[in-house]
C-alpha cells in the first residue's frame with residue numbers, strides 16, 4: 001500500500017482494476033487526473049497500479065476479496081476519510097454450465113461478487129457522497145441483464161439485478177448531487193470468459209468488443225450524468241432486439257450461442 005500524497009486532485013475508487021474493463025476505466029480516471037484507490041483480489045493489481053502511477057497521479061492499491069463485507073470494509077477504510085469523487089464499481093465474475101450442475105459455493109460467490117459486495121460498497125460510499133452533495137457512480141452492468149441466460153442463469157440474473165438497481169437508486173438520488181450511471185456492455189475482450197469456464201461457447205470465442213472503447217463509453221456517460229449507456233453498435237442492436245422479443249424466443253436464441261455445445 002502507498003499513502004496518498006494528495007496533490008489536490010479528486011479521488012476515484014475503481015474495483016476490479018487489475019485487468020479488462022476495470023483496468024481501462026482506472027487508466028481513464030488517471031489520465032483525467034484523478035488520484036486512484038484501486039482494488040482486486042490478486043497481486044496483479046500491483047502491476048496495474050504501477051501503470052497508473054506512470055501517468056503522474058497518486059495510486060493506492062488494496063488486495064481484498066470484494067465478495068465479502070470484510071473485503072469491502074478494508075477498501076472503504078483505505079480511503080482514510082478522503083472524499084470519493086468517482087466510484088466505479090466494476091468487479092464481476094461469470095459462471096458457465098447448467099445451473100443444476102454448478103456447485104452451491106460457486107453460484108453463491110457469483111451472487112456475492114456481482115450483487116452483495118457491489119451494493120454494499122455503493123451504500124457505504126454513496127452515503128458519504130449524498131452527505132457531501134456530490135459524487136458520481138458508474139456500475140458495470142451488462143446487456144445480458146435484459147435476457148435470461150441459459151448456462152449462466154445466475155450471472156444473467158445478477159446483471160439484471162444491477163441494471164435495475166442502478167436506475168432505481170439513480171432516481172432515489174435525484175437532486176442530491178450524486179449521479180448513478182449503468183454501463184451496459186456485450187461480449188468484450190477480457191479474462192472474463194476464461195474465468196467463467198465459457199471458452200467452449202460460441203459467445204466466448206467470437207470477436208469481442210475492445211475493453212478500452214467500452215470503458216471510454218462508460219466513463220463519458222458517467223461524466224455526462226447519463227442514466228445508462230449501451231456500448232457499441234452491435235450491443236445496441238442486441239439490446240434493441242432484447243427489448244422487443246418475448247423471453248421464450250430470446251432464451252432459445254441465447255441457448256444456441258451460449259451453450260457448451262454451441263461450438264460443435
Ligand SMILES: NC(=O)c1ccc[n+]([C@@H]2O[C@H](COP(=O)([O-])OP(=O)(O)OC[C@H]3O[C@@H](n4cnc5c(N)ncnc54)[C@H](OP(=O)(O)O)[C@@H]3O)[C@@H](O)[C@H]2O)c1
Pocket residue numbers: 015016017018019020021022039040041042043044045064065066067090091092093094113140141142143185186187188189190191192193195
Ligand atoms: N467481458 C465481457 O464480455 C463482459 C460483458 C458484460 C459485462 N461484463 C462485466 O464487466 C466487469 C469487468 O469484467 P471483465 O470483463 O473486465 O473481466 P476480468 O478481466 O475477469 O476482470 C474482473 C476484475 O474483477 C476482479 N475481481 C473478480 N473477483 C473479485 C473479488 N472477489 N474481489 C476483488 N476483485 C475481484 C478481478 O481481479 P483479480 O484478477 O484480482 O481476481 C479483475 O480485476 C464485470 O462486472 C463483468 O461482469 C463483462
